Amino acid sequence: MLLSKLREALICFGAGRVTLPYPAAPREPAPGFRGKIQVDADLCFGCGGCAHVCPAGVIQVEDAAQLTRVLEFHWSRCTYCGRCEEVCPEGAIRLTSQFETATDRPQDMVIRLEVFMGPCQRCGRCFPPPTPLERMTAAGFRHGGDGGRA
Amino acid sequence: MLKRLCARAFPRALWVYHANTGACNGCDIEVIDVLTPYYDAERFGIRLVGSPRHADVILVTGPVTRQVAPALRRLLEAVPAPKLVFAVGSCACGGGAWFDSYSVLGGADRVIPVDYYVPGCPPRPEAILHGVALALGLVEKKVAGEALRQETIEELAMGVSRFGGGRDATP
Numbered sequence: 001m002l003l004s005k006l007r008e009a010l011i012c013f014g015a016g017r018v019t020l021p022y023p024a025a026p027r028e029p030a031p032g033f034r035g036k037i038q039v040d041a042d043l044c045f046g047c048g049g050c051a052h053v054c055p056a057g058v059i060q061v062e063d064a065a066q067l068t069r070v071l072e073f074h075w076s077r078c079t080y081c082g083r084c085e086e087v088c089p090e091g092a093i094r095l096t097s098q099f100e101t102a103t104d105r106p107q108d109m110v111i112r113l114e115v116f117m118g119p120c121q122r123c124g125r126c127f128p129p130p131t132p133l134e135r136m137t138a139a140g141f142r143h144g145g146d147g148g149r150a
Numbered sequence: 151m152l153k154r155l156c157a158r159a160f161p162r163a164l165w166v167y168h169a170n171t172g173a174c175n176g177c178d179i180e181v182i183d184v185l186t187p188y189y190d191a192e193r194f195g196i197r198l199v200g201s202p203r204h205a206d207v208i209l210v211t212g213p214v215t216r217q218v219a220p221a222l223r224r225l226l227e228a229v230p231a232p233k234l235v236f237a238v239g240s241c242a243c244g245g246g247a248w249f250d251s252y253s254v255l256g257g258a259d260r261v262i263p264v265d266y267y268v269p270g271c272p273p274r275p276e277a278i279l280h281g282v283a284l285a286l287g288l289v290e291k292k293v294a295g296e297a298l299r300q301e302t303i304e305e306l307a308m309g310v311s312r313f314g315g316g317r318d319a320t321p
Contacts, residue, residue: 019190020276023283027276041298056240056247067302077244077257079271100292102268102281106259107295109243109269114299 034080034095037073039113043092046071046115050084050093059084069115076109089137163195164285166236167205167229171222171258173212176272177239181209183275184282194282202228210258213241213248219261226262234285237264238278240271 020027029035037058046069051059056077064070084093103109170178184191185198199205202225214222226235237258240246245256258264268281283289 018187019193020188022189022276022279023289029274029276036293039296039298041300044300056245057249074244076267076269077240077246077249078269079240079247098292099270099274099277100280100289101270101273102266102277102284103291103293104266104284106243106264106267108291108293109267109295111296112298116300116302 029097029099033097033099034082035098036096036101037075037078037084037111038094038096039071039073039111040092040094041113041115043090044071044088044113044115045090045092046117047089049087049089053083053087055079055081055083064114067117067119069117071113071115073111073113074109075111076106163197164207164234164282165197165199165205166207166209167199167202167225168209168211169222169225171210171212171218171242172215172254173239173241177211177241180272180275180278181211181238184278189275189279191279191282194286194288196282202226203230205229206232207234207236208262209236209238210242210262210264211238213245213251213254213256214258214261216253216255219255222258222261234265235262236266236268236281236285238268238270238281239273240269243267243269246271 046061048059048061048069048071051057051061051071056079058073058075058078060072060074062070062072080095082095085091085095101109168178168181183189185196202208206229208226208229210222226233235258237243241248242258242264245251245254248254249256255261266281266285268278270277273281280289280292284291
């Protein structure tokens with residue numbers, strides 16, 4: 001009995017330190033980790049496909065003015081599924097490996113993006129894609145041999 | 151003297167009461183993971199307690215369901231006065247994928263005032279530790295709100311871009 005306790009104590013002494021020095025030393029996530037979203041304002045053309053596929057409704061699209069479309073990413077409720085990254089035709093949304101997203105203000109978890117929409121050369125208004133198929137493609141649907149999943 | 155002692159002890163040891171308000175158990179498992187010797191939140195004085203009357207911090211996981219909301223309000227009243235509320239996980243921060251569901255109030259901050267948000271689905275144990283260290287003042291905050299915009303056609307026509315090619319990140 002006593003000997004077994006002593007043996008246990010010896011094992012504990014031999015184990016060494018297991019605790020990570022985390023907040024003092026950085027710790028990178030594994031490759032392929034999906035963290036906070038990052039939006040490239042130069043690449044986005046405001047098709048709204050990301051808003052269409054987002055399961056948590058993170059992305060809100062609002063046509064603020066005739067030529068301005070506002071996309072607001074309320075990523076506090078983002079589930080990091082990566083669907084927006086998959087459907088974005090321009091690769092404007094990327095899921096970075098940043099996971100240290102703790103904050104004390106809810107306003108810190110909002111990305112606001114104002115997209116300038118290209119107008120028609122003649123009438124000066126934005127125009128929808130001409131065919132229904134193009135409209136679906138712009139809204140995030142993909143058609144292919146994989147049953148429309150990718 | 152006791153008051154001074156309490157004021158000195160409070161930033162050192164936060165006793166946590168963990169409230170599951172309808173979470174899927176993903177965040178709860180990560181919270182338990184943080185308390186294991188590998189991540190070891192106990193070195194910061196974090197301890198789980200069994201009663202809100204013993205706690206300094208309420209740790210909320212899950213989108214607050216309609217059923218549990220009154221209980222959560224009563225739970226906050228049971229915690230003695232200097233108290234913090236942590237919302238851990240996307241559900242507690244903003245409602246997650248259920249933010250507009252009929253049976254869910256959509257986040258802990260709809261019911262009780264939240265002091266710290268730790269988003270993630272579930273957050274990594276490191277992310278929860280980062281939130282704890284942020285509350286204790288050991289690390290800096292690493293996120294900020296962003297406001298991005300593209301140039302309008304007038305700005306493009308003038309050939310000058312105030313916004314440096316569409317990038318304007320203002321905290």
